[in-house]
Amino acid sequence: MTSRLILPLLTIVALLTACNGQADNNQTIDASEALYAIDDFAEQTITFQEVPERIAALSSGDMDIIYALGGSLVGRPTTSLDLVSEEAEDVEQIGSTHEIDLEKLTYVQPDVVLGHTQMNAKDVPTIQGLGAQMILTDAQSVEDIKAQVLLFGEMLQKEDEAAEIVETITNKVSEIQSAARDERVSVLLVYGAPGTYMAALPNSLSGDLLDIAGADNIASDFDRLEAYPQYAQINTERVVEANPDYIFIMSHGNSTEVKDGFLKEMEQNAAWNEINAVKNNHIELLPSDLFGTNPGTRVTEALDFLVSLFESAPEDS
CATH class of the missing domain: 3.40.50.1980 (Nitrogenase molybdenum iron protein domain)
Structure with missing residues (x-):
């Protein structure tokens, strides 16, 4: 499915021009200048000069993990499901992995957008054009979810918190399997x-x-x-x-x-x-x-x- 381009062309151009400085900072970081780097599920290497504070999530699972790690969002998926955090109630809804609302995503000015490897790979250039980086993951197993937690923990520089969550999931799996x-x-x-x-x-x-x-x-x-x-x-x-x-x-x-x-x-x-x-x-x-x-x-x-x-x-x- 293609993302919806709601803003008129001239408005989009103006917004992209306003975001150019941010785009340069995010997308042309020299490796020697980067504070740290992570590799996502699509084997993209994303570099950071500082811990991202303005994060947008396109799926409920990604939203849940960010809040579980003690992070926050400026954009969340459009969903009728119960929210994982009261804090998320006032966060702008920006569409989903199936259909991104570019107008609202541009409005919240994210540093990072969390997307899906298969559904959002095509959206990476558009997201970069808005001055943000796109991190792609997916979850087809419990092991994948654990890997997501660790990856987002790296991104937020909350590796200890991520390790604790992964340990909880691992213990739950072991508990269930031992009582099978x-x-x-x-x-x-x-x-x-x-x-x-x-x-x-x-x-x-x-x-x-x-x-x-x-x-x-x-x-x-x-x-x-x-x-x-x-x-x-x-x-x-x-x-x-x-x-x-x-x-x-x-x-x-x-x-x-x-x-x-x-x-x-x-x-x-x-x-x-x-x-x-x-x-x-x-x-x-x-x-x-x-x-x-x-x-x-x-x-x-x-x-x-x-x-x-x-x-x-x-x-x-």
Whole structure:
């Protein structure tokens, strides 16, 4: 998707001219003059003369990590999800990784914009033109989230705080894995929007969380989609054959509508009602702020939520 260019051309030119001094400082720092440098997930080396104070985040996970590290934001993602910090309520909403609001982003004059490696790589020149640097990351696993925490800790020069957060996440994973059930349940993990449903694969963040929580992903051998390699097309017959114990549905919004639409589509198969998940009423809507998007440091809450769903399942399910 392309970013929205809302300001008239002449206004943008004027704003870029006003930001030229800042752009020169951020983008042409000689390595010998830099105070420190970091390497992001896209293998960009970003240098800093001082710790950035004006940070804009395009995703809720990045926002959460910055606040967890004791930082602050001048721009936050446009979202209907609950905010991780009361401080964020008054922060300007600047769009998302899917669609950046350049007018509002220009208004807040960030030093750094936090974006996504796949969705925002194309936006780097535009962000640099606004006098800011763009740091690209993504999270397809708990290990990726830990790496994000450490990277943002380097950026904010809060390495000790970052190490503590990573240790907390690591301990949570170890705790869950050490208490794993002998019998793993099977799960279909659905990511949906009205009229569109995909099965999350093990190489997705939600798939990784599922594995850590002690469940088997029935879509592990489904063919991945070329455009979305962490997901696969859902085949009703294969779902019926796999007979999952649970069906989890994730969505960014309109969760009830997504669930109703998915069930209506699946119920067209006569064998649907014979699936264990259907017979035992184990079809769950997962919280949007913890699943279907990067929850940041709240990944520990996401893991606890999954474990709590499995605790009541019989060992011979």
